[in-house]
Amino acid sequence: MNRRVRIAAAVGLAALVAGCAEDAPQDMFQPAGPNAQSIYDLSVPVFIIAGVIGVIVMVFIAIIVVKFRDRGQAIPDQVHGKPTLEIILTIIPALILIGVAIPTVGTIMALNDTSDTECVINVTGQQWWWEIDYPTQSGCGSGIDQPIITSGQMVIPIGTPVLVRGTSRDVIHSWWIPRLNGKRDMVPGRVHTNRIEADEPGIYAGQCTEFCGLSHANMRMEVIAMTPEDFEAWKLNQTKPYESPAEGTLAAKGEQTFISQCARCHQVNGLEDADGAPIVSRPDLSVYSGAAPNLTHLMTRNTFAGAAYNLLTPECRPKVWNAPSETVGAEYLKGVTPDCLNSVELREWLRNAPAKKPMYADPTKLEATDGLTRGMPNLALSEDQIDELVAYLLERH
Amino acid sequence: MFTTGSKFLVGAAVLATLSAIAYGVTQDGIMGTVGLGSAAVALWFLAGLNLYTRDNNYWADEIASIEQAPAAVPAPANSVWPFAFAFGAAVLAVGLVTYQAVFIIGVVLLLVSGAEWTAEAWAQSASADTGHNANVRDRIANPLEFPLAAAIGIGVVVYAFSRVMLFLSKTNTVIAFAVLGSIVIALAFFFAYRPRVPSKAAAVVIGVGALGLIAGGAAAGLSGEREIHPHETTSGLNEEGVDICTSPDEFEADLKASQSVSATAAVAATITLGSDGELSYDLNGPSAPGAVGITLPRSNPNNIIFQNRSGEPRRLSASLGTMVAEGSTNEVPVLMCTTLVDDGGAQNMTMRIDLPSITTPGGYSFFVPGVESAELNLVVP
Numbered sequence: 001m002n003r004r005v006r007i008a009a010a011v012g013l014a015a016l017v018a019g020c021a022e023d024a025p026q027d028m029f030q031p032a033g034p035n036a037q038s039i040y041d042l043s044v045p046v047f048i049i050a051g052v053i054g055v056i057v058m059v060f061i062a063i064i065v066v067k068f069r070d071r072g073q074a075i076p077d078q079v080h081g082k083p084t085l086e087i088i089l090t091i092i093p094a095l096i097l098i099g100v101a102i103p104t105v106g107t108i109m110a111l112n113d114t115s116d117t118e119c120v121i122n123v124t125g126q127q128w129w130w131e132i133d134y135p136t137q138s139g140c141g142s143g144i145d146q147p148i149i150t151s152g153q154m155v156i157p158i159g160t161p162v163l164v165r166g167t168s169r170d171v172i173h174s175w176w177i178p179r180l181n182g183k184r185d186m187v188p189g190r191v192h193t194n195r196i197e198a199d200e201p202g203i204y205a206g207q208c209t210e211f212c213g214l215s216h217a218n219m220r221m222e223v224i225a226m227t228p229e230d231f232e233a234w235k236l237n238q239t240k241p242y243e244s245p246a247e248g249t250l251a252a253k254g255e256q257t258f259i260s261q262c263a264r265c266h267q268v269n270g271l272e273d274a275d276g277a278p279i280v281s282r283p284d285l286s287v288y289s290g291a292a293p294n295l296t297h298l299m300t301r302n303t304f305a306g307a308a309y310n311l312l313t314p315e316c317r318p319k320v321w322n323a324p325s326e327t328v329g330a331e332y333l334k335g336v337t338p339d340c341l342n343s344v345e346l347r348e349w350l351r352n353a354p355a356k357k358p359m360y361a362d363p364t365k366l367e368a369t370d371g372l373t374r375g376m377p378n379l380a381l382s383e384d385q386i387d388e389l390v391a392y393l394l395e396r397h
Numbered sequence: 398m399f400t401t402g403s404k405f406l407v408g409a410a411v412l413a414t415l416s417a418i419a420y421g422v423t424q425d426g427i428m429g430t431v432g433l434g435s436a437a438v439a440l441w442f443l444a445g446l447n448l449y450t451r452d453n454n455y456w457a458d459e460i461a462s463i464e465q466a467p468a469a470v471p472a473p474a475n476s477v478w479p480f481a482f483a484f485g486a487a488v489l490a491v492g493l494v495t496y497q498a499v500f501i502i503g504v505v506l507l508l509v510s511g512a513e514w515t516a517e518a519w520a521q522s523a524s525a526d527t528g529h530n531a532n533v534r535d536r537i538a539n540p541l542e543f544p545l546a547a548a549i550g551i552g553v554v555v556y557a558f559s560r561v562m563l564f565l566s567k568t569n570t571v572i573a574f575a576v577l578g579s580i581v582i583a584l585a586f587f588f589a590y591r592p593r594v595p596s597k598a599a600a601v602v603i604g605v606g607a608l609g610l611i612a613g614g615a616a617a618g619l620s621g622e623r624e625i626h627p628h629e630t631t632s633g634l635n636e637e638g639v640d641i642c643t644s645p646d647e648f649e650a651d652l653k654a655s656q657s658v659s660a661t662a663a664v665a666a667t668i669t670l671g672s673d674g675e676l677s678y679d680l681n682g683p684s685a686p687g688a689v690g691i692t693l694p695r696s697n698p699n700n701i702i703f704q705n706r707s708g709e710p711r712r713l714s715a716s717l718g719t720m721v722a723e724g725s726t727n728e729v730p731v732l733m734c735t736t737l738v739d740d741g742g743a744q745n746m747t748m749r750i751d752l753p754s755i756t757t758p759g760g761y762s763f764f765v766p767g768v769e770s771a772e773l774n775l776v777v778p
Contacts, residue, residue: 135692147778190663284751290696
């Protein structure tokens with residue numbers, strides 16, 4: 001074989017192999033629900049058609065370039081106009097495009113139809129995390145009788161068409177769980193809908209797919225699909241009343257530290273001040289988007305900081321993320337236990353959040369936002385305060 | 398042979414490189430250095446390209462015209478543009494240490510005089526015939542000068558006219574506009590029916606009119622605008638303590654409200670007051686089955702459309718808890734509302750709620766003043 005051909009073949013093979021990955025959680029070619037499946041069923045034949053046409057075109061170009069290259073020969077007679085050929089070369093692409101367009105339009109219309117959804121979940125994007133809230137309803141399994149609010153990880157029951165109703169608080173974001181459906185932009189001031197459904201229990205990763213500023217790449221999210229029984233258990237846990245830490249413990253000190261340092265932005269439902277009045281966060285006074293993640297049940301999810309960091313240690317994380325579909329729900333419901341807490345990264349985050357995730361949080365550079373930060377600022381906490389907060393947060397199940 | 402183009406590109410590339418280095422050493426932030434560095438790379442590339450494709454083309458050097466001695470060229474006429482350019486540079490320098498407006502004027506002067514100077518100098522080397530050169534200069538410069546001058550002229554006249562209109566009272570603006578419009582139309586008819594009137598006369602009339610307008614605009618601008626009374630709004634009245642949101646009565650805000658709505662915003666919910674006195678709602682996409690009210694995200698603008706199908710003018714109000722009134726310790730209700738909406742009509746209300754509904758015993762709600770049965774839960778998680 002010619003040396004050049006071998007080199008070209010090797011480069012081509014390397015490029016092909018570069019597309020392979022053992023751990024590819026955001027792979028739209030592994031659909032895990034009917035919506036993603038319909039996209040897959042459309043993409044594959046279209047990709048094959050486009051690929052075949054692309055190869056034919058490239059081969060023809062290569063033949064023409066090689067065969068008719070300038071070798072000093074006389075310029076051949078120039079022919080202008082070949083009606084039969086031109087008509088054929090117009091009709092064939094038109095037919096191909098029509099053939100592709102019919103299933104494409106059908107799939108788009110089918111995906112946009114949200115009338116069959118049985119569970120509504122609101123999603124609100126902001127720099128750089130997703131807020132997820134479940135309005136009261138009789139859907140979502142046995143119903144939701146009080147609002148549930150969480151962030152970063154959306155929990156859904158399997159086999160249930162879920163309507164994601166989304167918007168944004170600051171800039172345009174885009175919601176995309178590739179294994180469950182296509183992407184949907186979330187535009188400030190507008191409400192967008194996206195239907196998702198998972199066939200099997202599992203953790204389905206996604207990422208904001210509309211550039212939204214400094215930490216766009218760190219704005220992730222996951223959908224945790226569970227069996228209906230596990231989902232009911234999750235809902236029950238999310239609505240259980242607040243429990244204060246036992247007196248005299250490090251966590252009890254952490255509660256006071258949380259109230260003085262964190263509660264002005266982060267809501268913990270049920271938290272009360274010394275007079276017994278509920279403490280209500282006011283992120284709108286400190287954060288540009290006007291929101292900060294609700295931490296009432298932080299340790300029931302296993303990521304934080306816009307799902308960019310793990311609350312589980314590297315040893316514990318695979319037990320949940322790589323769990324078979326039969327046990328993933330149960331593993332997830334265990335939440336973050338003391339022996340599995342990734343305290344290293346949580347401490348680093350509390351010590352200096354902007355160092356862990358690029359954010360516009362430098363207090364000297366906030367003229368454009370009237371002093372409001374985009375993201376969490378460095379709170380200059382002492383090591384003792386960090387210890388107390390970690391102990392307190394660890395009890396937020 | 399190094400052509401003028403190569404010299405220019407190499408010079409610009411050197412300047413960009415030095416600027417990138419100087420910026421990188423003296424200034425904070427990487428973006429300026431990246432920008433200047435990119436310009437330097439692009440200019441070096443273009444300079445190299447020019448050196449290779451143009452300067453390297455030695456055939457171009459051998460054309461007879463280059464080897465011949467150039468014809469004597471008359472000295473160029475005096476030009477105002479070098480002076481204007483220097484003046485612009487001085488204004489720009491002064492602007493750097495005084496006001497941004499002065500700096501911008503300096504930049505504009507520099508750009509305009511630089512462009513004019515360049516066009517003039519370029520045209521002067523076109524031939525030995527000064528008349529031909531002037532024509533060349535006009536051909537290159539006039540397509541830019543005329544639209545620009547026209548835009549500036551129109552802008553000045555329009556701005557002056559707007560100052561006059563804002564100075565006059567509301568009634569006098571109508572009279573002034575009618576009189577001025579009539580004069581313009583009358584003059585237009587006159588010139589149209591009298592084509593023999595010298596064009597200079599028309600130019601004098603238009604010039605005098607424009608000058609008069611500019612003078613009037615300057616005088617009016619110095620005198621200031623008339624007082625413009627803003628229309629009341631429901632939120633404005635609310636802040637003043639007027640009980641509009643709990644009242645079914647009509648206020649000035651109901652008649653001449655200047656509420657603003659974003660044309661690009663989507664509707665979070667449509668709430669309808671039916672003839673049965675009940676509130677129903679419709680959300681984007683199917684509603685959550687069995688929902689006990691509307692859930693809206695916190696700290697985010699939400700557009701609520703209120704449709705009145707009750708048979709009488711009604712407003713939609715939202716009860717959003719209480720707050721401590723400014724300058725006192727009294728708790729006052731937080732309310733928002735639409736203006737009175739006629740039967741069959743609809744109106745948008747944009748709501749941004751910063752506190753969750755759990756802060757209020759009983760939560761938030763929508764209601765219609767005067768219709769007791771019309772109530773709807775509002776949940777803000």
